Amino acid sequence: MKNKWLAILLLLLLFGGFFAEERPPSEGAKEEEGGEHGFAQIFLFIALLLIIAKISSLITKIGQPAVLGELLAGLILGNLVLLGIDVFEPMKSNEIMLFLAELGVVILLFQIGLESNIREMKKVGPNAFIVAILGVVAPFVLGTYVVGPALMPGLSFNAYLFIGAALTATSVGITARVFRDLGKLQTKEAQTILGAAVIDDVLGLIILAVVSAIATSGTVSETEVLIIILKAVLFLGGSIAVGQKFAPYFNNFFSRIHTGIGMKFTVAIFLCLIFAYLAQLIGLAPIVGAFAIGLILDPVHFKFFKNPIIIEDIRAKLRKDKKMRDEIEPVLAKHADKHVEDLIEPLSHFVVPLFFVITGMNVDLSALMDINILILALVISLVAIIGKALAGLGASKECNKLLVGFGMVPRGEVGLIFASIGRTLGVLNVAQFSVIVIMVIITTLISPPILSALLNREK
Amino acid sequence: MKNKWLAILLLLLLFGGFFAEERPPSEGAKEEEGGEHGFAQIFLFIALLLIIAKISSLITKIGQPAVLGELLAGLILGNLVLLGIDVFEPMKSNEIMLFLAELGVVILLFQIGLESNIREMKKVGPNAFIVAILGVVAPFVLGTYVVGPALMPGLSFNAYLFIGAALTATSVGITARVFRDLGKLQTKEAQTILGAAVIDDVLGLIILAVVSAIATSGTVSETEVLIIILKAVLFLGGSIAVGQKFAPYFNNFFSRIHTGIGMKFTVAIFLCLIFAYLAQLIGLAPIVGAFAIGLILDPVHFKFFKNPIIIEDIRAKLRKDKKMRDEIEPVLAKHADKHVEDLIEPLSHFVVPLFFVITGMNVDLSALMDINILILALVISLVAIIGKALAGLGASKECNKLLVGFGMVPRGEVGLIFASIGRTLGVLNVAQFSVIVIMVIITTLISPPILSALLNREK
Numbered sequence: 006m007k008n009k010w011l012a013i014l015l016l017l018l019l020f021g022g023f024f025a026e027e028r029p030p031s032e033g034a035k036e037e038e039g040g041e042h043g044f045a046q047i048f049l050f051i052a053l054l055l056i057i058a059k060i061s062s063l064i065t066k067i068g069q070p071a072v073l074g075e076l077l078a079g080l081i082l083g084n085l086v087l088l089g090i091d092v093f094e095p096m097k098s099n100e101i102m103l104f105l106a107e108l109g110v111v112i113l114l115f116q117i118g119l120e121s122n123i124r125e126m127k128k129v130g131p132n133a134f135i136v137a138i139l140g141v142v143a144p145f146v147l148g149t150y151v152v153g154p155a156l157m158p159g160l161s162f163n164a165y166l167f168i169g170a171a172l173t174a175t176s177v178g179i180t181a182r183v184f185r186d187l188g189k190l191q192t193k194e195a196q197t198i199l200g201a202a203v204i205d206d207v208l209g210l211i212i213l214a215v216v217s218a219i220a221t222s223g224t225v226s227e228t229e230v231l232i233i234i235l236k237a238v239l240f241l242g243g244s245i246a247v248g249q250k251f252a253p254y255f256n257n258f259f260s261r262i263h264t265g266i267g268m269k270f271t272v273a274i275f276l277c278l279i280f281a282y283l284a285q286l287i288g289l290a291p292i293v294g295a296f297a298i299g300l301i302l303d304p305v306h307f308k309f310f311k312n313p314i315i316i317e318d319i320r321a322k323l324r325k326d327k328k329m330r331d332e333i334e335p336v337l338a339k340h341a342d343k344h345v346e347d348l349i350e351p352l353s354h355f356v357v358p359l360f361f362v363i364t365g366m367n368v369d370l371s372a373l374m375d376i377n378i379l380i381l382a383l384v385i386s387l388v389a390i391i392g393k394a395l396a397g398l399g400a401s402k403e404c405n406k407l408l409v410g411f412g413m414v415p416r417g418e419v420g421l422i423f424a425s426i427g428r429t430l431g432v433l434n435v436a437q438f439s440v441i442v443i444m445v446i447i448t449t450l451i452s453p454p455i456l457s458a459l460l461n462r463e464k
Numbered sequence: 465m466k467n468k469w470l471a472i473l474l475l476l477l478l479f480g481g482f483f484a485e486e487r488p489p490s491e492g493a494k495e496e497e498g499g500e501h502g503f504a505q506i507f508l509f510i511a512l513l514l515i516i517a518k519i520s521s522l523i524t525k526i527g528q529p530a531v532l533g534e535l536l537a538g539l540i541l542g543n544l545v546l547l548g549i550d551v552f553e554p555m556k557s558n559e560i561m562l563f564l565a566e567l568g569v570v571i572l573l574f575q576i577g578l579e580s581n582i583r584e585m586k587k588v589g590p591n592a593f594i595v596a597i598l599g600v601v602a603p604f605v606l607g608t609y610v611v612g613p614a615l616m617p618g619l620s621f622n623a624y625l626f627i628g629a630a631l632t633a634t635s636v637g638i639t640a641r642v643f644r645d646l647g648k649l650q651t652k653e654a655q656t657i658l659g660a661a662v663i664d665d666v667l668g669l670i671i672l673a674v675v676s677a678i679a680t681s682g683t684v685s686e687t688e689v690l691i692i693i694l695k696a697v698l699f700l701g702g703s704i705a706v707g708q709k710f711a712p713y714f715n716n717f718f719s720r721i722h723t724g725i726g727m728k729f730t731v732a733i734f735l736c737l738i739f740a741y742l743a744q745l746i747g748l749a750p751i752v753g754a755f756a757i758g759l760i761l762d763p764v765h766f767k768f769f770k771n772p773i774i775i776e777d778i779r780a781k782l783r784k785d786k787k788m789r790d791e792i793e794p795v796l797a798k799h800a801d802k803h804v805e806d807l808i809e810p811l812s813h814f815v816v817p818l819f820f821v822i823t824g825m826n827v828d829l830s831a832l833m834d835i836n837i838l839i840l841a842l843v844i845s846l847v848a849i850i851g852k853a854l855a856g857l858g859a860s861k862e863c864n865k866l867l868v869g870f871g872m873v874p875r876g877e878v879g880l881i882f883a884s885i886g887r888t889l890g891v892l893n894v895a896q897f898s899v900i901v902i903m904v905i906i907t908t909l910i911s912p913p914i915l916s917a918l919l920n921r922e923k
Contacts, residue, residue, distance in 0.1 A: 044566045045744035052737035059730045062722050101563050107503045263521050267813045271518045274814065278511035285504035315774060315799040322792050329788045333781050340774040351810045354729045 079365020118299020144392025538824020577758020592659030603851030
């Protein structure tokens with residue numbers, strides 16, 4: 006029976022190949038150019054990268070985060086050209102693929118913003134703040150003023166700045182995912198790390214804006230730095246103040262047009278993209294805007310819109326039975342609150358892996374042939390780990406300070422964003438870019454086993 | 465209090481404008497070119513088109529389908545240039561916007577395929593088939609051989625072919641949405657129309673393939689037509705036969721890597737995009753492939769993957785209470801079955817409106833200044849309505865045949881696809897393209913009021 010179907014499949018593929026070859030080559034070329042029907046090749050690219058990204062999530066089976074798999078998959082695909090396989094080369098520079106990747110980071114930072122919460126940030130209090138500040142200052146000083154100049158003498162100050170800045174990042178996504186995987190999200194250590202990671206993200210984004218502007222304008226004047234900090238603080242603080250006040254009116258207005266789920270999704274995405282655009286207009290990175298508006302938006306801002314149909318269907322069934330209603334209603338309420346995040350999730354599954362795979366594709370492994378770069382990457386990684394471990398000293402007495410410190414180690418997407426912006430601005434060359442990406446990979450790779458070892462020792 | 469926040473908002477916008485102007489123009493130009501941070505303008509385009517599309521859904525308040533609002537919104541935006549406002553002109557030809565629009569149709573046809581079902585098609589039986597055949601043959605013959613040559617003498621046979629083909633379309637999406645809005649989805653008439661519309665879609669896509677190939681290769685030989693029909697039947701039939709057999713193995717394989725919702729989404733999108741690519745490789749339109757694989761995929765094919773967390777959470781709560789479980793489990797099972805469709809929905813909200821708005825933008829209203837084109841559009845619309853009304857004669861005796869006929873009238877997206885492919889191939893000029901789009905708008909606009917009038921008379 007199976008053979009029969011296999012035969013049909015083969016026949017179909019042969020026919021497909023036959024007809025494909027039969028077409029005059031000029032027609033094929035015309036269709037690949039663009040226009041209504043010229044995007045089939047991009048569909049193929051996207052399909053392949055998405056499925057490869059998901060296959061690379063096999064890495065979660067050995068306790069590593071999926072993002073690492075996506076990076077490694079991209080790293081392999083992007084370096085197949087070293088073996089003479091150049092079929093993936095067009096994807097690296099295809100305008101549409103690059104756009105989707107950029108949309109990927111914007112959506113990711115929007116999601117991280119949505120999952121974070123201004124009130125939670127205030128709650129975790131001074132300890133998280135001290136951890137965050139230590140976790141930014143220690144690696145930045147070590148990277149920019151000590152290890153950078155010592156290991157790589159003769160570079161521009163901008164290059165040291167970017168290396169130091171990339172070391173300051175903490176990945177909320179990776180940190181949260183690691184603790185969730187280990188079932189330790191509710192520990193005091195996890196809460197401190199999450200709070201600090203959120204504050205770190207904001208600090209990191211201010212640093213990114215400052216460092217980018219310094220690199221772009223060439224000179225470093227204190228007034229300029231002040232203006233940049235003022236711009237970042239004004240934009241972030243202003244967005245938060247104004248956004249918190251106006252988001253309800255804005256959402257209420259659009260809910261009067263339609264209360265449907267499509268409108269709920271569209272209003273969220275509209276705000277995300279408009280703030281990404283506004284951030285760039287002011288001179289910040291688009292991701293800063295997407296993160297800021299994500300931080301502002303709360304489930305309560307979407308109360309005017311419909312809940313998922315399943316929730317309404319079940320509520321209708323529960324109307325008669327008070328006991329069951331009391332039991333199930335909290336589950337329904339929790340999911341109703343998460344609804345906007347759930348709506349963004351599929352779009353995120355579509356574009357976020359493209360960012361990580363394409364980022365991985367841009368790591369040039371041939372740069373590693375140089376033993377100096379390899380050693381450099383290892384030393385920078387060590388500095389990255391020590392710098393964040395020091396941050397743990399800021400945790401409260403009841404915490405395992407080592408655990409908090411190592412919880413801050415994974416650099417993830419934010420570190421990569423620093424590296425790729427440094428690369429785009431021409432401040433970092435391929436070798437330095439690769440060093441940072443390897444540092445990100447190592448800090449991300451090394452954290453889950455260390456964290457689980459520390460957590461097991463606690464028991 | 466409100467004034468204070470308004471003042472801050474104004475200040476922020478002024479600062480934004482100030483800093484934006486302060487930047488040297490060369491830098492702005494560089495950033496708009498592409499690269500890591502050059503896509504902010506595209507973010508703005510997408511945000512504006514999406515929110516305008518949703519505002520246009522105000523049209524649903526007067527009983528019209530949202531798709532009509534999107535078309536009209538696009539039509540207005542695209543023709544603002546006639547009033548000297550050219551700010552929306554770059555969107556019409558932007559490569560990335562055109563790609564997202566094309567992805568929009570592919571995703572839409574994939575969704576329509578997912579919502580349709582091979583078994584249901586078999587169930588509705590001979591009546592739906594007769595209605596479908598009549599609903600294709602009558603408008604096609606009227607359009608291609610009678611009204612086309614009579615009203616527009618001197619055109620190429622290809623142009624008549626495309627006009628006739630565009631008249632054959634039935635929009636499953638619009639038809640289903642109209643009946644759902646009126647709460648009449650379970651009537652015999654609705655079932656017949658839905659079955660016929662699904663068959664019509666397949667017939668329409670075969671016609672599209674045949675007509676496109678005839679237009680592309682220039683000549684019309686019977687062997688070629690046979691080969692095209694054979695290709696279409698082989699691809700569709702082959703995909704269905706092979707896909708039904710292999711989809712479970714394929715999905716089972718990927719569920720072994722990860723059973724998560726991200727994998728479930730990715731496997732569905734991968735299949736959609738790969739079949740869109742394969743269809744084009746064989747010479748069919750990408751949408752044919754997306755529709756075919758959507759038709760094949762069933763909830764049962766995704767049984768290896770996880771259900772939404774809310775379903776698992778509620779099932780855990782219900783474990784103890786058999787009575788409540790019996791009551792709520794059917795609701796949960798229904799939503800578990802719809803999960804893949806629900807996962808595609810947000811991506812669809814992102815790209816599908818872009819297709820309709822951009823399609824609307826390409827209607828050139830200045831062509832309407834010609835009174836002949838206007839009259840033509842009205843007559844063609846009348847033929848479109850009569851052609852489909854005739855199809856109602858094929859309905860079973862218990863049905864209101866007039867209701868079935870008028871239920872087939874809305875042309876929707878498929879008619880537009882014919883028009884835009886005809887335009888892309890250079891077979892239809894702007895005037896003829898506009899005639900078809902106006903026919904689509906009129907048939908779509910006229911159906912909901914007629915249907916509700918007929919349904920109310922029944923009562």
